[in-house]
Amino acid sequence: xxxxxxxxxxxxxxxxxxxxxxxxxxASITNSxxxxxxxxxxxxxxxxxxxxxxxxxSTYYIPSLKSxxxxxxxxxKNQFSLRLTSMTAADTAVYYCARLRSDGFDIWGQGAMVTVxx
Amino acid sequence: xxxxxxxxxxxxxxxxxxSITCSGDKLGDKYAAWYQQKPGQSPLLLIYQDTKRPxxxxxxxxxxxxxxxxxxxxxxxxxxxxxxxYCQAWASSTACxxxxxxxxxxx
Numbered sequence: 439x440x441x442x443x444x445x446x447x448x449x450x451x452x453x454x455x456x457x458x459x460x461x462x463x464x465a466s467i468t469n470s471x472x473x474x475x476x477x478x479x480x481x482x483x484x485x486x487x488x489x490x491x492x493x494x495x496s497t498y499y500i501p502s503l504k505s506x507x508x509x510x511x512x513x514x515k516n517q518f519s520l521r522l523t524s525m526t527a528a529d530t531a532v533y534y535c536a537r538l539r540s541d542g543f544d545i546w547g548q549g550a551m552v553t554v555x556x
Numbered sequence: 557x558x559x560x561x562x563x564x565x566x567x568x569x570x571x572x573x574x575s576i577t578c579s580g581d582k583l584g585d586k587y588a589a590w591y592q593q594k595p596g597q598s599p600l601l602l603i604y605q606d607t608k609r610p611x612x613x614x615x616x617x618x619x620x621x622x623x624x625x626x627x628x629x630x631x632x633x634x635x636x637x638x639x640x641x642y643c644q645a646w647a648s649s650t651a652c653x654x655x656x657x658x659x660x661x662x663x
Contacts, residue, residue, distance in 0.1 A: 475652075485591075485599065485642055487652040498650035501557070534598060541646060542589035542604030549598055 440464035442535050442547035450529075450554050456522040459512075460535030460547055467516055468493050473538040476509060476520045478531040479549075486531075490538055491518055525554045558647030560655035567661045574630040576658045578643030581624060588626035589644045590619055592637075593657075599642065603628060630660075638662045 446458035460474070467474060475490035489499035491509045499507050508521040522529060533550050536543040561579045568574035578588060588606050591599040601610050603619035606626065616631040626645070630637055643655040 477654075484657040485644075485654040487644075487654060490652075500651070540604055540608075541587040542601050542610075542644070543591075543599070544601045544604070544610055546598040546600075 440537070440545050442537065442545055444533065444535050444547045444550035446550060446552075448551055448553065450525045450552060451556055452526055452554055454525055456520070456525050456529070456533075456552060458520045458533055458535075458550055458552070459517050460519070461515070461517045462537075463516070465537070467511055467518060468513055470494075471539060474509075474511070474518045475536045475538045475543060477534045477536055477543065478529075479534070480528075480531040488520070488522075488533075527554050530554045558645075558651070558653050560643055560645060560653050562641075562643060562655040562658045564656070565659045565661065567663055568630075568633045569663045570635060571632055574633045574637070574660060576628045576630075576641050576643075576660065578626040578628075578645075578655050579624055580626075580645060580653075583624050583626055583645060584622045586621075586645045586647075588619065588621045590617075590626075590628045591642045591644065592639045593642065594639045602641075633660075633662055635662050 441463045443461045470493050473490045473492045476488040491497045506523045511518050535547040537545040590603040593599040602617045606621040607619050618629045620627050641658045
């Protein structure tokens with residue numbers, strides 16, 4: 439059964455860099471039928487798409503974060519990662535990893551709460 | 557930038573039909589998806605490519621998309637359907653957008 443599991447720093451200081459990893463089990467991240475995405479949700483607010491990476495490693499990001507975000511694949515570990523630099527309080531959110539298939543996000547991780555605080 | 561607009565809240569009596577709309581410029585020319593999110597849980601894909609239901613999603617959930625509006629319809633609404641609902645579409649082949657979300661209350 440396909441599962442996604444986020445891990446990484448839950449508390450980040452302002453101006454520092456967030457690093458999160460999404461471990462994928464039950465499917466290969468190199469399968470051409472899928473892409474892999476990060477989505478976040480500030481407390482009490484809606485969903486915001488951050489970006490996605492294709493099975494071949496091509497990346498696409500929301501314009502408002504493009505200068506600060508990197509999504510990458512680690513084929514040897516069957517996982518993908520998010521890196522977000524220059525964090526501020528506005529980046530405090532639950533960060534979800536998700537599989538993108540047929541224009542929809544069909545499998546989601548449980549989410550990782552990230553707080554930006556001194 | 558492309559935007560999707562949803563009503564903040566919708567109320568429905570148990571057993572009745574609930575309709576949640578999602579509006580965007582020429583949304584009917586794009587594929588829409590719908591998600592359900594209950595408190596403390598990750599979103600769940602209900603509808604993709606306008607009308608398709610993933611395996612395991614009850615038939616009472618259905619979707620349409622035409623013109624500038626996509627609609628999620630829940631037939632025979634149950635108490636367990638009380639949740640937040642989000643629409644999602646691709647503004648371009650590489651840019652994804654979510655609606656602001658609709659809180660469904662089952663009376």
